[in-house]
Amino acid sequence: MGALVILGGIFYRSFLLPESAVPVISGKTHEITITAKKDQWRFEPEIIEINRGDKVIATVINEDEYDHGIAIDAFGISQRMPAKSTIQFEFVATQEGDFPFYCSVPCGEGKVDGVKRTHFDMISKLHVRSINSSTE
Template identity: 55%
Template sequence: MNKYLWLIIVGIVIIGGGIAYTAFIRSEESAPVTTGNVREITITARKLHWTFDPEEITVERGDKIILTVVNEDDFDHGFSIDAFGISQRVPANQTIKAEFVATQVGDFPYYCSVPCGDSSILPGGVVEGGAYAGEKRGHFDQIGKMHVRSIISETQ
């Protein structure tokens, strides 16, 4: 058989498979969606508190997120949300921006991706203010959660 005929047959099978996947197999939750909404959110690494403020944020699937991450500390932090490919260093006393579309539904942690020590450097070894005053906090405690809701389930 002619090699070009084989290429045409293989191409038709691949294209047909893609169409069948899109039409019958792919779940509604994984389908691309855009709400047209732009959410500007500021998250702050509070000075010597080993916490992000706010610790939880809620958005809709399809929202364009413009994050501003403020580092009030005198040492570097990092900011990562693995599910959306965000990982940036936040230099001491500086601000970074990150943009992405919330394409997945679920709860996704955000965290400090730069080892930044713990509260043992403070007098008494505990955080002095904020929500965790009196507690020993460290790098692995500096986490938050992004809730991405499905706009489809909200209307049903």
């Protein structure tokens, strides 16, 4: 009986889900370094592009003397980054689309080249390409 339920689940995940929602694992790994630049209230890079199903191993460096955080809601990521520290996390990009990654710890504000920047400006983008389309 248990086996039937499991088989049903596998059948559902394999055949009935819309193609874009079926979990995929490409077997490829991307090692990515993201830096919270010192006193700039931004992450570098501002865009990261990968393919759906890719595994991401992210190393995140906080250059500041105060804490930041990094969150990617779609993949359940939310990590605190203590001052002057480096953290690591990993996930598989099971969904395609554009997902913001942003600072999740209020970290103040300041001026960069005369322009005000704040905690809320700390947003970059993860672009996960469709695995079927060669046009993206």
